[in-house]
Amino acid sequence: MNWRLPDMDRKTLPKLPAWWWWLAIPSACVALAAIALFFTWPVQRGFTNLRFWFWLLLLPVLVSTAVMAFVLSAALQASRQTDWRHLFIDRKYAHWQHWGRRSLRLVAFHCLTPESDVASRTLGLEGMPPQAPSKSEDIMLTVPVLIGESPLKSVIIQTLTPMHSALRALPAVEIWLYGNVDEKQTVPAIEHYWNQQLNKRINPENIHLQDKVPDATLLHTWCDEDISIPRLVIALHLLDGKSQASASSSALLFQRSSGPVIKAPPFRPVYLFRPLVTQSHDLDADFPRFLATGQTGAKRLSHLWDAGLHSRERGALLALLDEHDVMLPAQGRHDLSLLLGPASPASFWLALCLAAQGCDLGQRGQLVAVQSEESISLVQLSTQPAAPVNMPVDTISRYPLAYLAGIVAVMLALILLPADRDTQMGMLPWLGGGLVVVAALMSFSVPLALRLWRKRLDVEWHLLEQQRHD
Template identity: 25%
Template sequence: MVFRWNPQFPSERVSYEPLPIWFYLVLYVIVEGAALAMVVPGLPKTGSVPWDRVLHYAVAVPVFCWLALSCLVHWFAYDIPATQAAEHNSARWHQITGWQQQSRSGMAVLDSVILTPEPDLAERMLALEGTPPENPGKAMELRSIDAADDGSRLNRLLDALLTPLSAKLVQAAKGGSFEIVMQCDYEALCSEVLAAWGRLELPGKPVVRWLDNRRDVGFADKWFEDEARPYWYEQDRTPRYRLLLAWHLNDAGPDEKPETSEAAVALLLGSPALMVEKPDLKRQAWLLRQITGDADQADRLLASLLKAEQVPSERIRHFWHSGLKGLAQHATLGAVRESGLKVEAHALDPAIGPQAPVARWVIQALAARMAHFGQGPQLIALPHEQGVALNLVAKEPAPVDVPWKEEYGYRPILGPEFGVLTSVWTVNMLLSPDKGWSTTDTIVTCLTVFFMLAVFIIRRPGLFSRMVESTVDFVGSVIGF
């Protein structure tokens, strides 16, 4: 299901207040006055007062008639509209909170390794250490990655990516829900990844999936969602741990000039389900859900992203971008400038030269590291097959902040209709001309019980269905089904 960034939520219904107590007191005076007007004229003029008749018809019957009328008035004047408003408002609350939870979903960056031609790139670009690098138009190499004994730089590169993560990879691989996603030029390099896994003596033989460089991986659209489950009882198949390996090594000959700079990144990601199971698991930051669209709609995309309040907008201080060209670049930079955000822009291309597709992950890793270092949420813009993609990287996403009101939970198990039915039944018993229990009394009692069950089921259909399911399960367990 496609996530909607601009849903239309119904407006909140007004809450209702019950009628004041004086209304019911006035109603009692009216009912009691009517009863006395009917009983007093029939009393004997002389002799003793038949107090049993007076108590029966002038006290007991009016009291239960008043109770029936009071419950009936309360039912229609307050209970029905309050119940409808509570159901509407609670459903609206669940819609909004569910949307906020989805909008703030993400993948946790548990750890990362970043290899770029310039060391300490993130710290230097934010002027935390050293001087910002400037290499516009210069295709740079990873000078720290020399060829291994077999002449392959790839083996040395993979070792450099996996070795710092080995301790956490052991834990992830033993968790039973782990996969490696490799984004590079050739699918056949899966064997090189598994060979590097073996050289480090990491446990098991993980599944390695390949993503080619031409495809936008849609990390926030696909990876953050639970994989489809045809049946409700099937387990979530989304891997709890996912290791992303992405790299670009120039393979041009000595007489050919490379067009893009070399870079590599390893991101150990934890799924939302994993972080729910292990909330204390250490993480660097969260890669939050991205928004994509046409380049000329960059202002609308940024406004929708900020409106979702994945993080407080005033805390965003840094803006990263890479690979934006033409309209996408001008529209995105203009949207950020006009948004009111007070951010410092950091372009990857001028810092370390023209970028290969690996930059989409390098820039996420750099932003995650800076969020981890206390530099606040980071805004990222990257080219996308639709035009442009925007997302935020934050230490923690903002919590769901829709307040729950007490009146949203108005769902009494026994409503005023039970008072109406019991009072009417009592009045019928008091006015019955029969001295003993009659057939009419049986019929009235059965009808009263029937209507009580009916209104209970109408008021609490979920509770009734759960009671039926529990009863069926119990009977099934008793008879052996």
């Protein structure tokens, strides 16, 4: 999705001719007819002759009506093109906003860290805020591991046990698994949990091992996919020789936002909206557009989870939040490096778990920010879905009938032209056939004109979008 929406100028509507113009044209036509009759009308015929009044009044009025109808149609066409331009811009913006509000439903989630109940303690709901350890800490193993079993058995069980009811109710699950340990240890641990705890057999093809930790682009892609099978993300970070961060294990179960909700007590469904993935130097330009999609109301955002932003980017993000009236309370800014020590590659998923628990605990909207190399990812979470986007209704596709009225006036003048009765009756089929041909041509030309006009605006839109990127 392109978060940089091009700005198209909204042109002002052209004005119709002044009111006096509509009186001046018929008066001028009658005056010209009177001058012509003054020099050409035979006096001996008298002024009670119907032909005299036809040439003096009826024919000038019909001619002036045709002229005014053509002018009015041109003015209405210009106004209609401007309205069409505005409608095109509004519909493009509505489609963009609808695209930006796409979301995933996070139905179950849990994280395992050395500090227990990190989310509720961080939010100030119970106990003292967790303290950043001076050195990396390991997760306490509570389940004994027998000989021949995976050493990750205890970690997987502690991570997935709170999600037991949700996983048990699902006929199939796709797993995205990342861990900084050997896959020969992780996969058997997952299969052991499914066999022993869920009494099911998991298909090995449904386990997708990730060499690198997935980032927000994975969620960005999932927002556009029709997820038929719920997807479980498991991100492990265990202590090894290179670890500086504490151990953690995160599990998040996603499904598409539409469709039946998986009943997974005690979790409340949390909506995870389309993430913004941008370069750090483009944050100033993309963040306002990110808020403009209306994923979550600015007044609903109450917590910011910093999963490893650099000091410069953190200051820029806080300044942008203040600039756009997103007033986060002082206790609503959570720096994971101060809560859990240095960030790990899996800190993004850990922050999502903590933010989801914050939503589950009734703490309104949450914003997760993470930085990897030069890119920054922002994700909004809320227990409320985004409001539906009202698409502008096309009420201006009707073609102005002024052209047709002008043609009718001209043909009526020809029909009423003083002549023999036989001549009038002979002209009538030709005039009627001409009117039918004109109506048929208009019925074909108007849809074609609309299609060409829409194509022209679409080309202009894409050119502006390309210029914006260049």
